[in-house]
Amino acid sequence: MKLARRQFLLGSISGLAVMAGNQGIFGRALAQTAGGGTGPRDAVLVVINLQGGNDGLNTLVPYNDPSYQQVRPGLGITAHDVLAIDGSVGLNPNLRALKTMYDKGQVAIVQGAGYPNPDHSHFRSTEIWQTADPVNYEATGWLGRLLDHATWERNLFTGVAVSPVLPELFIAEHHDVPAIDGGVRAFQLAFDRMRGGAQAFDGLSVADDAPFASPFLPTIAEVQRDTQRGSQELPKLVAGYKTSVAYPATGIGRSLALAAQIIGTPQLKTRVIYVQHGSFDTHVSQKATQDRLLGQLSDAVAAFYGDLAQHGNQRRVLTMTFSEFGRRVAENASRGTDHGEASPLFVIGPVKGGLYGTAPSLARLHEGNVAFTTDFRSVYATIIERWFGGSTSGVLAGTWPTLPLFG
Amino acid sequence: MEVSTSFRPAGALDVRTALLPYRGVWTERQAGHLLRRAGFGGSQDDVARLVSLGMERAVDSLMDLSAGSGMAQQPEGTLGWGKGERRQTYVSMAGWWLNRMLATPCPLQEKMALFYHGHFTSAVFQKGVRPLEMVDQINLYRRLALGDIRDLTHRVVRDPAMMRYLDTVSDSKQHPNENFARELMELFTMGHGSGYTEEDVRQAARAFTGYTLRGGRYAERGQFVFMPRRHDDGVKTFLRRAGNLNAGDIVEIIYQQAATPKFLAGKLLEFFLYWDPEPELVEAYGRLLEGNRWQVSALMSTLLRSRLFYSGRAYRALVKSPAEFVIGTLQLVKRTTLQEPAPVVASMRRMGQILFLPPNVAGWSAGAAWINSATMLARQNFADAVAMTPMASDPAEYVRDTATMDPSKLAAGIVDLVVQGDVSAAQRARIASYLAGPQESAGRMNLNGENLQQRVRGAVYLAMATPAYQLA
Numbered sequence: 001m002k003l004a005r006r007q008f009l010l011g012s013i014s015g016l017a018v019m020a021g022n023q024g025i026f027g028r029a030l031a032q033t034a035g036g037g038t039g040p041r042d043a044v045l046v047v048i049n050l051q052g053g054n055d056g057l058n059t060l061v062p063y064n065d066p067s068y069q070q071v072r073p074g075l076g077i078t079a080h081d082v083l084a085i086d087g088s089v090g091l092n093p094n095l096r097a098l099k100t101m102y103d104k105g106q107v108a109i110v111q112g113a114g115y116p117n118p119d120h121s122h123f124r125s126t127e128i129w130q131t132a133d134p135v136n137y138e139a140t141g142w143l144g145r146l147l148d149h150a151t152w153e154r155n156l157f158t159g160v161a162v163s164p165v166l167p168e169l170f171i172a173e174h175h176d177v178p179a180i181d182g183g184v185r186a187f188q189l190a191f192d193r194m195r196g197g198a199q200a201f202d203g204l205s206v207a208d209d210a211p212f213a214s215p216f217l218p219t220i221a222e223v224q225r226d227t228q229r230g231s232q233e234l235p236k237l238v239a240g241y242k243t244s245v246a247y248p249a250t251g252i253g254r255s256l257a258l259a260a261q262i263i264g265t266p267q268l269k270t271r272v273i274y275v276q277h278g279s280f281d282t283h284v285s286q287k288a289t290q291d292r293l294l295g296q297l298s299d300a301v302a303a304f305y306g307d308l309a310q311h312g313n314q315r316r317v318l319t320m321t322f323s324e325f326g327r328r329v330a331e332n333a334s335r336g337t338d339h340g341e342a343s344p345l346f347v348i349g350p351v352k353g354g355l356y357g358t359a360p361s362l363a364r365l366h367e368g369n370v371a372f373t374t375d376f377r378s379v380y381a382t383i384i385e386r387w388f389g390g391s392t393s394g395v396l397a398g399t400w401p402t403l404p405l406f407g
Numbered sequence: 408m409e410v411s412t413s414f415r416p417a418g419a420l421d422v423r424t425a426l427l428p429y430r431g432v433w434t435e436r437q438a439g440h441l442l443r444r445a446g447f448g449g450s451q452d453d454v455a456r457l458v459s460l461g462m463e464r465a466v467d468s469l470m471d472l473s474a475g476s477g478m479a480q481q482p483e484g485t486l487g488w489g490k491g492e493r494r495q496t497y498v499s500m501a502g503w504w505l506n507r508m509l510a511t512p513c514p515l516q517e518k519m520a521l522f523y524h525g526h527f528t529s530a531v532f533q534k535g536v537r538p539l540e541m542v543d544q545i546n547l548y549r550r551l552a553l554g555d556i557r558d559l560t561h562r563v564v565r566d567p568a569m570m571r572y573l574d575t576v577s578d579s580k581q582h583p584n585e586n587f588a589r590e591l592m593e594l595f596t597m598g599h600g601s602g603y604t605e606e607d608v609r610q611a612a613r614a615f616t617g618y619t620l621r622g623g624r625y626a627e628r629g630q631f632v633f634m635p636r637r638h639d640d641g642v643k644t645f646l647r648r649a650g651n652l653n654a655g656d657i658v659e660i661i662y663q664q665a666a667t668p669k670f671l672a673g674k675l676l677e678f679f680l681y682w683d684p685e686p687e688l689v690e691a692y693g694r695l696l697e698g699n700r701w702q703v704s705a706l707m708s709t710l711l712r713s714r715l716f717y718s719g720r721a722y723r724a725l726v727k728s729p730a731e732f733v734i735g736t737l738q739l740v741k742r743t744t745l746q747e748p749a750p751v752v753a754s755m756r757r758m759g760q761i762l763f764l765p766p767n768v769a770g771w772s773a774g775a776a777w778i779n780s781a782t783m784l785a786r787q788n789f790a791d792a793v794a795m796t797p798m799a800s801d802p803a804e805y806v807r808d809t810a811t812m813d814p815s816k817l818a819a820g821i822v823d824l825v826v827q828g829d830v831s832a833a834q835r836a837r838i839a840s841y842l843a844g845p846q847e848s849a850g851r852m853n854l855n856g857e858n859l860q861q862r863v864r865g866a867v868y869l870a871m872a873t874p875a876y877q878l879a
Contacts, residue, residue: 120585121589121593122768122769123594124599164759164781165759165766165772176782179779179780179781180781180783181757182757182781185610186781186784187784189787189791189871190792191791192785194795200841201835204838204872205873206833207830209831210831210874210875213416214878215415216414216682216724216877216878218727219775220726220778220878223778223779224874226780227783231784279767283534283584283586332584332663333577333582334577334584339585347591
């Protein structure tokens with residue numbers, strides 16, 4: 001089986017210790033180019049994983065293409081229902097709030113995002129998107145490598161996964177990312193609340209002089225120390241954040257509310273946040289599931305940017321969606337669609353809104369699937385270079401043309 | 408800190424001696440290790456019983472699954488699957504399984520069922536999988552726990568929960584659904600990149616058409632039925648074999664591939680031995696499995712008696728899954744039933760494991776993926792709830808010699824109870840110092856009857872909060 005690897009800095013990166021100064025690639029690049037076509041100095045990226053493979057054809061709909069209605073006799077979205085962007089494509093009618101943001105120029109849509117020789121397995125394709133390596137079994141994730149190479153002020157909360165399990169994209173050589181699920185109040189040690197509880201832990205979470213040698217021991221000791229210190233600090237720090245924005249009572253709504261709270265807590269200095277939504281794995285009865293999930297996504301993202309704006313953070317937060325693949329062009333017999341290939345992704349926030357990349361052709365399919373027209377690594381490169389003002393060296397293998405997402 | 412590139416144990420493996428029978432010392436440490444792997448950890452008395460049996464008879468007793476049949480065969484209650492009923496149904500199901508894990512005389516049977524649940528994965532309520540179908544699937548895994556894994560694969564093809572979860576129930580010869588065919592090879596038998604092609608997936612999907620449920624998707628408790636009219640009986644070419652292949656043929660052909668015994672042995676070793684086992688070891692156990700007509704008992708019997716299993720390479724070399732952590736902790740404090748499973752279920756969810764509802768068809772990621780700040784908090788807080796709250800057992804019931812007023816002796820006893828002594832001298836001293844209390848400095852006991860119980864509870868918790876306790 002594939003290995004998950006986590007390694008750590010010498011010593012500890014616990015609590016809020018500052019790890020790096022302004023030297024190095026990122027610090028210099030930021031200093032030189034801030035304001036010159038890159039994001040702000042305290043730029044933040046939020047990545048939303050649409051898990052399970054979102055059907056791109058019914059997300060950004062080629063409603064005017066006669067072959068679209070032919071291949072989607074049961075699932076097709078009509079010109080009447082679509083939220084038209086132009087004469088050929090429009091958004092799924094459940095993306096109404098996102099369409100409003102699109103109309104304000106806050107949404108870039110990258111069409112046909114994918115990679116060569118697509119893999120149809122959820123796990124492998126998710127891994128490919130998260131490790132940014134379609135060929136090799138890379139052990140680290142692209143955001144993990146970004147954290148390793150950035151010279152941001154780093155602490156335990158520089159990257160935060162709002163998910164029950166740490167996603168592979170955050171696996172790093174030298175950086176530990178907490179996975180916070182269920183909100184800040186759930187992120188506390190009960191024993192700490194007792195008199196003398198916190199002190200009693202000192203010296204327990206260690207790997208030194210153990211009477212056995214386990215390959216997992218250093219990792220566990222490190223995570224235990226980080227957990228204890230992080231859980232002591234986090235609730236105190238975020239308690240000051242208040243919002244009047246009412247988020248939808250959905251999983252993605254709660255996740256993005258927590259993301260806004262973390263971003264709005266300056267001491268945390270958080271730069272990268274992961275949230276997840278789904279499952280979009282619609283082999284059967286696709287319409288009801290996808291409609292519900294896209295509606296939830298759209299409403300939650302709108303609330304999120306409302307909250308960010310309320311706190312003056314909207315200009316420094318970029319949000320990107322991805323899904324491991326789109327779905328088969330032809331419907332199956334169960335009113336669903338099977339695993340496919342390319343699909344559009346959204347880049348939301350302070351972008352130059354509009355459509356990017358080439359619209360995939362329904363006349364030139366790849367084994368019955370939408371063929372990719374933009375390699376997803378171009379999107380990653382654009383974010384690393386043009387949003388964070390950094391270098392893809394050590395983060396992405398190869399060189400990738402950037403997209404003019406930021407004008 | 409030395410940087411490792413994997414979670415495989417350090418140092419070189421001697422594969423020639425790895426499978427030979429173990430002949431070394433047999434103490435609480437070895438017996439505790441065996442019971443953590445072939446069970447959930449047990450109480451101090453359970454470990455002592457295995458010590459008294461000796462290694463061979465201890466393994467024999469764990470591999471004898473005949474005593475387990477007296478346990479409840481299904482959860483209590485009606486197990487509705489309507490939107491408003493699911494929570495109650497779920498708690499009832501989880502409570503049923505957790506209680507079986509907790510009290511079974513055959514912990515290896517439950518452990519194998521847990522392995523298969525994460526291997527031949529299905530998930531309740533997903534894709535319309537009915538609660539009782541999921542119960543039936545787990546019962547199938549219990550029945551064939553140490554049996555013929557090829558036979559089990561044939562049965563999985565016809566398992567109602569699986570047929571719904573991976574969509575064979577709703578396909579037809581005009582539109583074969585590839586989901587099951589793909590995962591059968593990728594996740595269940597051969598492994599990704601092991602030589603089959605996209606075309607093999609499509610061909611196998613044709614062979615699975617017509618395998619459905621009596622009454623279709625709307626059946627209340629699905630039963631397998633073959634519908635010849637919906638089956639594609641044309642010639643298929645699958646893994647270079649051509650013919651009018653049916654589902655049984657596909658499974659047989661898969662079990663003739665060189666990749667299959669290796670993949671299955673690797674999965675079993677990663678669950679029972681250590682992470683990322685060496686290819687030569689996987690190959691040796693693969694041959695053992697294939698050479699014994701796919702009897703998992705042959706692999707497990709050799710493994711659990713082997714030198715490698717009791718060596719430093721394997722000792723505490725796995726991360727406890729949430730089920731192992733929770734059940735082991737409850738067994739340690741001698742709890743034998745769980746009247747109110749809901750809080751335990753909620754804790755396990757925060758630890759990243761919802762029984763009957765794995766995250767996806769690959770099951771749980773396990774290993775280092777169990778460990779992050781969110782899951783670690785849930786683990787520490789579960790241990791706190793078990794050891795510290797008034798609802799928990801009186802420590803006098805599970806800690807020996809609480810009458811001693813010597814903090815060092817008491818700490819040593821607690822450390823032996825919780826982690827078979829697997830702490831450093833400094834960690835042991837920290838726990839003794841906690842027992843002695845903040846005023847203590849010269850090693851004199853500051854315990855008295857009044858604070859003894861609370862201090863002992865705290866010390867049990869602290870022993871559970873050491874890194875060793877997270878490891879199986």
